Amino acid sequence: MSIISKSATQQREMLRTGELTSVELTTAYLEQIKLRESAVKAFVYLDEERALDTAQQIDVRRAAGEPLGDLAGIPVAVKDNLCTQGVPTTCASKILNGFVPPYDATVIAKLKTADAVLIGRTNMDEFAMGSSTENSAIQVTNNPWDLQCIPGGSSGGSAACIAAEFAPLALGSDTGGSIRQPAALCGIVGLKPSYGRVSRYGLVAFASSLDQIGPMTSNVEDAALLLQVLAGHDSHDSTSADVKVDSYVENVTQPLSDLTLGVVDEHYGDGLDKEIQASIKEAIGVYESLGATIKHIEMPHASYGIATYYIIAPCEASSNLARFDGAHYGYRTEPSSVDQTSGSEDALTRMYRLSRAAGFGDEVKRRIMLGTYALSEGYYDAFYLKALKVRRLIRQDYDNAFEAVDLLIGPVTAKSAFKQGEKTSDPLAMYMEDLFTVTANLAGVAGISLPCGLTATGLPIGVQLQSAPFQEDKLLRAAYMFQNATDWHQRRPDF
Amino acid sequence: MALTRDDVEKVSLLARLRLTDDELNSMTEHLSQIIQYVNQLDEINTDDVTPLAHTLDITNVLADDVPQDCLSREAALQNAPQRDEECFRVPAVL
Numbered sequence: 001m002s003i004i005s006k007s008a009t010q011q012r013e014m015l016r017t018g019e020l021t022s023v024e025l026t027t028a029y030l031e032q033i034k035l036r037e038s039a040v041k042a043f044v045y046l047d048e049e050r051a052l053d054t055a056q057q058i059d060v061r062r063a064a065g066e067p068l069g070d071l072a073g074i075p076v077a078v079k080d081n082l083c084t085q086g087v088p089t090t091c092a093s094k095i096l097n098g099f100v101p102p103y104d105a106t107v108i109a110k111l112k113t114a115d116a117v118l119i120g121r122t123n124m125d126e127f128a129m130g131s132s133t134e135n136s137a138i139q140v141t142n143n144p145w146d147l148q149c150i151p152g153g154s155s156g157g158s159a160a161c162i163a164a165e166f167a168p169l170a171l172g173s174d175t176g177g178s179i180r181q182p183a184a185l186c187g188i189v190g191l192k193p194s195y196g197r198v199s200r201y202g203l204v205a206f207a208s209s210l211d212q213i214g215p216m217t218s219n220v221e222d223a224a225l226l227l228q229v230l231a232g233h234d235s236h237d238s239t240s241a242d243v244k245v246d247s248y249v250e251n252v253t254q255p256l257s258d259l260t261l262g263v264v265d266e267h268y269g270d271g272l273d274k275e276i277q278a279s280i281k282e283a284i285g286v287y288e289s290l291g292a293t294i295k296h297i298e299m300p301h302a303s304y305g306i307a308t309y310y311i312i313a314p315c316e317a318s319s320n321l322a323r324f325d326g327a328h329y330g331y332r333t334e335p336s337s338v339d340q341t342s343g344s345e346d347a348l349t350r351m352y353r354l355s356r357a358a359g360f361g362d363e364v365k366r367r368i369m370l371g372t373y374a375l376s377e378g379y380y381d382a383f384y385l386k387a388l389k390v391r392r393l394i395r396q397d398y399d400n401a402f403e404a405v406d407l408l409i410g411p412v413t414a415k416s417a418f419k420q421g422e423k424t425s426d427p428l429a430m431y432m433e434d435l436f437t438v439t440a441n442l443a444g445v446a447g448i449s450l451p452c453g454l455t456a457t458g459l460p461i462g463v464q465l466q467s468a469p470f471q472e473d474k475l476l477r478a479a480y481m482f483q484n485a486t487d488w489h490q491r492r493p494d495f
Numbered sequence: 496m497a498l499t500r501d502d503v504e505k506v507s508l509l510a511r512l513r514l515t516d517d518e519l520n521s522m523t524e525h526l527s528q529i530i531q532y533v534n535q536l537d538e539i540n541t542d543d544v545t546p547l548a549h550t551l552d553i554t555n556v557l558a559d560d561v562p563q564d565c566l567s568r569e570a571a572l573q574n575a576p577q578r579d580e581e582c583f584r585v586p587a588v589l
Contacts, residue, residue, distance in 0.1 A: 357512055365522070392547035
């Protein structure tokens with residue numbers, strides 16, 4: 001087996017024993033990138049020189065017997081909305097073209113302390129708004145399983161990266177499904193931690209009460225490895241939780257006895273693709289054969305998830321994206337277009353309006369407009385406040401569910417990867433991609449997507465497990481049980 | 496309750512966005528569709544429900560009021576579209 005097909009956990013052991021050097025490992029991935037990246041286009045920025053430099057330094061330190069971090073010498077790709085000091089960070093938007101952060105996000109600082117090799121930055125939907133990565137202002141990313149299909153979004157670049165074996169570990173972010181959905185469509189593992197589990201400091205904010213950063217990997221033990229590094233309270237993020245971090249890595253291979261899994265009947269309607277439905281049922285069967293008990297759970301407000309999310313997320317986004325105004329950083333419109341006074345509009349307002357009009361893509365503008373409208377006088381109660389109340393009911397559905405079961409099991413997406421351009425003219429149709437994923441963000445619970453099958457045309461299918469907040473340990477152990485009894489995680493696209 | 500083109504134009508000012516005529520048209524259509532879809536929340540009785548803005552049971556997390564190191568002026572101005580020695584330069588506000 002080629003070194004790039006091995007897990008990060010295995011690579012870590014080989015690096016430790018000296019069987020492998022970080023330069024060899026990093027070079028192997030860079031070669032794969034040279035071979036396949038022109039077809040996939042997962043990266044918006046490849047940091048080849050710096051990566052090899054870091055790898056070299058780690059090899060030297062290791063040879064000298066120095067203590068090293070938990071990810072020492074292992075390449076990691078990061079989504080382009082994670083601020084990295086001195087490295088262009090664009091969120092795949094024209095408005096941040098050329099922006100170079102003066103600081104590291106906490107997760108980036110943690111990766112550096114862990115001695116990871118930051119290999120490059122991955123493509124995404126602009127400001128994390130989208131489910132196909134087609135909203136990137138930079139490029140389209142192709143699904144390695146079918147290059148005419150989308151990889152999902154918004155963390156499509158990171159998902160494609162893992163599927164194409166460009167790196168063993170990647171970071172994504174998930175606000176309404178942006179880790180889990182691309183993970184499902186690309187046949188990889190993607191975990192959205194509980195809200196507050198991982199610091200958001202340095203993650204360019206989309207929706208502050210929904211965003212979480214999480215691991216994207218080819219297997220469960222690597223997800224545990226990466227989460228172990230990322231998780232923890234951060235004084236820089238006042239929304240990060242001061243909750244003890246469990247020993248995910250130590251515990252992940254231990255199965256759970258007396259596991260009860262909840263199946264939500266509302267999930268299995270006409271909209272769910274028959275092949276996916278069959279795969280999910282098969283996955284449930286695997287758990288039953290491992291001794292799990294299945295219970296049927298009602299989540300009466302699950303079908304209102306999309307409506308609730310598509311009020312709350314745009315509202316929060318309209319506030320968070322107000323900072324992109326051409327004043328302090330990012331794109332500013334030409335001074336000449338601002339200078340002429342016209343009507344009642346002052347020059348500063350015109351600067352804001354023109355900078356943002358030129359810098360933002362259509363979907364971003366749409367969500368800012370939606371959020372601004374829903375928060376405006378006369379509509380705030382009817383929309384935003386109403387949505388927050390339904391959010392409480394959705395959270396209560398989860399609380400009730402977890403009184404009865406350990407974890408929920410169900411689909412991640414209604415359909416497998418669609419062709420590029422198929423949904424771009426119908427925003428609402430695109431929003432329905434998030435049907436099974438948004439409720440986890442609204443409730444603040446954790447969710448993981450695992451590869452569980454392939455369609456007749458060879459496209460990946462994912463199964464989702466969800467846990468109560470701060471039960472990632474249970475989630476990962478249950479996920480590992482499934483992985484250990486199947487081999488979907490070993491499949492790779494036929495390039 | 497559909498949005499009018501006029502509503503959309505007013506919101507575009509609040510959102511500090513300049514929309515072209517074509518954009519105003521498509522935005523009116525798309526926003527109306529989305530608003531119509533999200534209105535389904537009216538089906539749910541939420542009379543006795545408290546809004547959930549935040550899923551963690553924490554409020555007003557404060558730090559001690561102690562000065563710490565911050566970004567240098569140079570680092571802060573590094574990405575400025577227009578600047579002088581000390582400040583960001585923008586069109587006159589007053």
